[in-house]
Amino acid sequence: QLDQALATIASNLRRAGNVAVVTHSKPDGDAVGSTLALVRTLLLLGKRAVAVYPPPWQERFDAVVRNTPVVKLQPHHHSVEGAERPDAIVVVDTRAWSQVAEASHWLRENADRVLVVDHHTHSDLDMGVTAAVDPSAAAACMLVTTLCLRLLDLQEPAALPADIAEPLYLGLATDTGWFRHPNVNSDVLALAAGLLRAGADHAKLLRETEQVERPQRLAMMQRALASLELLEQQRVALMSLQQSDFESVGAERDDAGGFVDIPLVVRTVLVSAVLTEAGADQTKLSLRSKGANLASDIVTDVNRIAMTFGGGGHVQAAGALIQAPLREARTLLLQAIRNRS
């Protein structure tokens, strides 16, 4: 069924002369990698093709984009100039209207030519006339690799041109925490090996996209760790970042991403949470866990915790925006984590 969907998408793309490839807002490595690989494949086939990125854009990925045609949408600006009415639009790495933000209106107008390639569990079924969705794939790039191979009539990833293998590798690396996270399996590593053989450069990609933080990141990491509380017999790690922390070190929100993973190295920690003050009455929540643990009297399915606050994600990684100030959000969170029912 997945194969059939990818085959249909490939044949639609083969017939198209002009294709736009869109992804979710604040594109991450998998979103950028998926779009670039597909656009470059289509260009190689002699078509017009462009990647469309809903804001905000992370400059760290400019090094990977290089001179591939892209449109970076402006915040609150809902027209897509440079890709008005292509023959086909491929949405990659999402199938959620809420995720495509500034491109939503344009996608709805062109609904009859929208194709989807995604690996998330949440799917808005009214997006896409054809959708290839595999929630078991560690990255959208795994599905996009299959699509690119099919379009180029190649048998294996190692045969891909290097400039197509490179963004695919980035996507695979990003969504697996650079091959560290529990979602790593033999398919992931075999594909990654093939993409390196095709000419992707692991060390260069790591340097260009991961080792590009500002010094303020380390100052914020120090503050996050200084705020650390180990609760519930050291099974819950909780860090809190206030607006004043950001101001005093001159940091932006982006300087403080991903800290929630750090406390998982401690043996006793089952759930890690970071609360970030997002306004007077709003607190951003990031959650991680080591996986469902039925023997525990605390909730370790962080998707369930996030859903309490209208958010979501997976068992081991989730997030939400809590409509409460930081201190109150902390209390609500601890209630949700304690499983006294």
Next chain:
Amino acid sequence: QLDQALATIASNLRRAGNVAVVTHSKPDGDAVGSTLALVRTLLLLGKRAVAVYPPPWQERFDAVVRNTPVVKLQPHHHSVEGAERPDAIVVVDTRAWSQVAEASHWLRENADRVLVVDHHTHSDLDMGVTAAVDPSAAAACMLVTTLCLRLLDLQEPAALPADIAEPLYLGLATDTGWFRHPNVNSDVLALAAGLLRAGADHAKLLRETEQVERPQRLAMMQRALASLELLEQQRVALMSLQQSDFESVGAERDDAGGFVDIPLVVRTVLVSAVLTEAGADQTKLSLRSKGANLASDIVTDVNRIAMTFGGGGHVQAAGALIQAPLREARTLLLQAIRNRS
């Protein structure tokens, strides 16, 4: 030549009835993985076999050892009881007399039956009647995999028994920073994929060997970051840990390993160093760099910096024990990093 050496080692082992497999002191994941994989292979062939570990032992690896026969040597105790005079001794993941510590005397006594499998550049050529050494291998486990396949007459890693694939995967993961470091290449990932296919469990190994730190680790990480200095136009990151830091949070030296990697995420940082007070007149130095950078007026070959203090390593990772108190060591280090010659 390497193949020939591995073939000779394999035929020696096939003739032996009783084999000891030794590695370097304070065995890391690659040392533990190499020894366990080889011992289990030999046991499968019906031989007597035991792993011999010079101290100190890291308890985090007990989960991987399980019921495989091992001898953990006691500090300052130079006899190897339980493996007195085997038919063959294989030294894995080192070929340096200084690294085998408490096992040195026993190895010299049995010099005529010592075989070496290693991937380090430093080699004491008088160790081993046969040595298979490949400094281009990311982990000793890559060479040990070849040896195990040969002994078991198997064609590919995916065919290995799961309990042999598991420690090999651990070694590969450990020496590549769980597939994150710049030494990752297609051979590494292809082998890792094969070992997962053989039944190694990535998530379980990660949980059992990496996510086993004490809470004190996070307190020490906070102190390390609080001590951070960004010097030489933010190209040099320097963190300093005093004995009083360890005492005030109740931490041991092992709680504070690996912090030197953290500052490399900052774009401007070319060299990262951690100085740890090791005594009144001794300071431990750990160094990392993003690689040799000829355009820079600071030294980015950290092996060269470490050699200044009688230490060593590689261009991107090195260490030394500086014979000076912390404050003085800091001054000496900055002199060595500045390339004014």
